[in-house]
Amino acid sequence: MELLLPHPSNSTPLTVLGFLDRAASVYGDCPSILHTTNTVHTWSETHNRCLRIASALTSSSLGINQGQVISVVGPNVPSVYELQFAVPMSGAILNNINPRLDAHALSVLLRHSESKLVFVDPNSISVVLEAVSFLGQHEKPHLVLLDDNQEDGSSCASAASDFLDTYQGIMERGDSRFRWIRPQTEWQPMILNYTSGTTSSPKGVVLSHRAIFMLTVSSLLDWHFPNRPVYLWTLPMFHANGWGYTWGTAAVGATNVCTRRVDAPTIYDLIDKHHVTHMCAAPMVLNMLTNYPSRKPLKNPVQVMTAGAPPPAAIISRAETLGFNVGHGYGLTETGGPVVSCAWKAEWDHLDPLERARLKSRQGVRTIGFADVDVRDPRTGKSVEHDGVSVGEIVLKGGSVMLGYYKDPEGTAACMREDGWFYSGDVGVIHKDGYLEVKDRSKDVIICGGENISSAEVETVLYTNPVVKEAAVVAKPDKMWGETPCAFVSLKYDNNGNGLVTEREIREFCKTKLPKYMVPRKVIFQEELPKTSTGKIQKFLLRQMAKSLP
Numbered sequence: 001m002e003l004l005l006p007h008p009s010n011s012t013p014l015t016v017l018g019f020l021d022r023a024a025s026v027y028g029d030c031p032s033i034l035h036t037t038n039t040v041h042t043w044s045e046t047h048n049r050c051l052r053i054a055s056a057l058t059s060s061s062l063g064i065n066q067g068q069v070i071s072v073v074g075p076n077v078p079s080v081y082e083l084q085f086a087v088p089m090s091g092a093i094l095n096n097i098n099p100r101l102d103a104h105a106l107s108v109l110l111r112h113s114e115s116k117l118v119f120v121d122p123n124s125i126s127v128v129l130e131a132v133s134f135l136g137q138h139e140k141p142h143l144v145l146l147d148d149n150q151e152d153g154s155s156c157a158s159a160a161s162d163f164l165d166t167y168q169g170i171m172e173r174g175d176s177r178f179r180w181i182r183p184q185t186e187w188q189p190m191i192l193n194y195t196s197g198t199t200s201s202p203k204g205v206v207l208s209h210r211a212i213f214m215l216t217v218s219s220l221l222d223w224h225f226p227n228r229p230v231y232l233w234t235l236p237m238f239h240a241n242g243w244g245y246t247w248g249t250a251a252v253g254a255t256n257v258c259t260r261r262v263d264a265p266t267i268y269d270l271i272d273k274h275h276v277t278h279m280c281a282a283p284m285v286l287n288m289l290t291n292y293p294s295r296k297p298l299k300n301p302v303q304v305m306t307a308g309a310p311p312p313a314a315i316i317s318r319a320e321t322l323g324f325n326v327g328h329g330y331g332l333t334e335t336g337g338p339v340v341s342c343a344w345k346a347e348w349d350h351l352d353p354l355e356r357a358r359l360k361s362r363q364g365v366r367t368i369g370f371a372d373v374d375v376r377d378p379r380t381g382k383s384v385e386h387d388g389v390s391v392g393e394i395v396l397k398g399g400s401v402m403l404g405y406y407k408d409p410e411g412t413a414a415c416m417r418e419d420g421w422f423y424s425g426d427v428g429v430i431h432k433d434g435y436l437e438v439k440d441r442s443k444d445v446i447i448c449g450g451e452n453i454s455s456a457e458v459e460t461v462l463y464t465n466p467v468v469k470e471a472a473v474v475a476k477p478d479k480m481w482g483e484t485p486c487a488f489v490s491l492k493y494d495n496n497g498n499g500l501v502t503e504r505e506i507r508e509f510c511k512t513k514l515p516k517y518m519v520p521r522k523v524i525f526q527e528e529l530p531k532t533s534t535g536k537i538q539k540f541l542l543r544q545m546a547k548s549l550p
């Protein structure tokens with residue numbers, strides 16, 4: 001048997017880009033993209049349009065070489081969806097950038113990524129132009145204006161001189177007979193994603209064609225994604241490529257419902273209007289939906305995948321009461337998206353709703369295509385007991401782990417260690433049934449008088465208080481205890497606009513549900529907690545505030 005070696009017939013590099021050719025054959029006449037501006041495309045049109053853009057990118061007039069980075073600054077609009085295919089189909093590396101970054105942060109990413117071309121949404125023109133002006137002596141990228149609202153390409157004439165062309169202009173130059181550029185090996189880089197910057201400056205994560213393929217196929221299987229679902233884009237495509245569903249929806253011929261606005265009335269309206277069946281949403285978006293005063297139970301159940309931050313059981317339970325069927329995944333930009341998920345067991349169906357939500361708030365087990373997950377004691381390096389209480393660092397290994405951080409060999413070596421594991425920087429436990437539960441990010445653990453307090457555990461309790469809208473718990477320096485837990489809370493208001501609870505009542509509430517040392521010593525009320533645009537609470541800001549409290 002040892003003479004049987006790989007052969008070209010069984011070694012085509014894995015890539016998700018081929019999903020689009022197949023979608024054009026199988027689902028050619030079915031809707032691919034709907035947009036609130038009434039744009040409607042079919043899968044054969046989307047295929048055609050992506051090939052035209054990809055071919056134009058390789059033309060001498062744009063001068064993009066294979067392996068160069070092309071950035072996209074825009075919200076969830078049809079052109080941004082198309083670019084998820086078109087850019088890598090041209091052989092370039094796709095870099096989605098959060099349109100809510102300020103000009104300084106944006107210029108740092110453009111310089112670091114050495115982006116050659118930037119696609120810019122009209123709402124981001126001024127911030128991108130300012131960011132480019134900060135590049136100084138550095139080579140400046142060409143700019144192309146996205147024009148989803150004006151398909152005739154006449155948009156934003158005033159900014160025309162700063163732009164090489166419009167998206168529609170490039171489309172017209174392209175050739176739909178273009179043969180897209182297949183990677184020579186599946187290890188070739190396809191994506192450059194910057195992390196959310198929740199704990200430090202964003203890091204440039206490079207993912208190969210293989211990693212994206214493994215992540216996407218695993219996610220489709222894991223969520224039992226059916227053929228031709230109606231998928232609502234509530235999760236930003238720039239956040240780890242919408243956890244792989246940018247390409248996953250092509251695999252199953254889904255209808256992608258795109259929207260710029262992600263607020264509760266828009267989401268409920270689109271669910272109703274387009275008979276949405278699936279969506280992904282960070283826990284904060286789920287929280288917003290469950291707190292919307294005009295919420296009504298859904299007419300038909302909607303499958304919602306939540307990830308990106310710990311979803312408190314109380315939020316899961318409220319969402320399920322409204323008719324959302326919540327799935328829960330865990331992962332990082334460095335793993336391409338969720339690689340662990342709370343695989344549901346039929347025998348849990350009959351438990352009471354709160355117990356179901358508690359089980360579902362655990363992160364779970366590795367997805368089908370991922371190799372392994374473990375929790376290691378940082379002192380001994382050994383796996384912790386599967387007892388639900390022994391805490392350690394979560395380590396991961398599998399095909400969707402990144403190639404490494406761009407231009408950062410030390411950062412890469414620090415998390416992709418010689419023992420063959422990727423170290424996540426998160427702490428967790430493994431329960432008796434083998435299910436992982438994330439307890440905290442290691443940077444967020446509060447050490448009070450030598451006891452480790454999981455901020456997520458205290459937050460989970462705070463969210464069970466019916467008047468709490470949002471909660472985050474951070475360490476406050478303390479002379480006697482080292483650190484003590486300090487809670488930041490935003491409240492739901494009564495009809496007269498009054499918060500319905502006092503600091504003492506919140507502390508008393510926690511005392512009934514937590515050991516004394518975990519009860520927040522201080523509770524600060526805020527109208528809104530500071531968040532990243534991926535919906536994560538910026539605890540480093542809260543820590544600074546807690547530090548400056550008397």
Ligand SMILES: Nc1ncnc2c1ncn2[C@@H]1O[C@H](COP(=O)(O)OP(=O)(O)OP(=O)(O)O)[C@@H](O)[C@H]1O
Binds near residue numbers: 196197307441
């Ligand atoms: N289901 C989940 N439960 C708990 N935490 C989660 C879950 N999913 C993701 N996370 C958290 O999100 C982190 C990954 O987030 P992401 O890659 O977007 O960047 P970030 O960590 O927020 O930003 P940065 O690394 O720049 O600080 C994980 O390490 C984990 O702390």
